[in-house]
Amino acid sequence: MLIRAESTGLRNRMDLGTWSLLLSALGLVLIGSVAILSAASPLPFYSRVIQTHLIAFALGIVAFVIGVGLNYQLFSDHSKIVYVFTVGLLIAVLLFGHTARGQRSWFRFPHFTFQPA
Helix, strand or coil: CHHHHHHHHHHHHCCHHHHHHHHHHHHHHHHHHHHHHHHHCCCCCHHHHHHHHHHHHHHHHHHHHHHHHCCHHHHHHHHHHHHHHHHHHHHHHHHHCEEECCEEEEEECCCCEECCC
16 A cells, blocks of 8 residues: 555656656757767767766756756745846846856856856
8 A cells, every 4th residue: 555655646746747858858868969979079088078978967867856856836935036036147147257259148166167047
């Protein structure tokens, strides 16, 4: 009985929309991976590109799992605060952002960059 209750809870969490989103995201990752691998294959730092791509892929999977398990309704009371924070980030990137290729759209930190768009 306990196993059946847990499996129905999982089915409620992983409905058809979640599965279609997961399969769509995996398809896009597969297409992007093939494009990255084919474009980076003649480069001398090919292994570094592969390593960076796999790390980003793993972080994306972790973020997806957290997002699926997160009860987003908890944040409905704070939607205005999140909106103001997001607009503040967009204004801050215009004032303090790093310019790359003619676009001021990135924050540069010591070990990573962040694009709030």
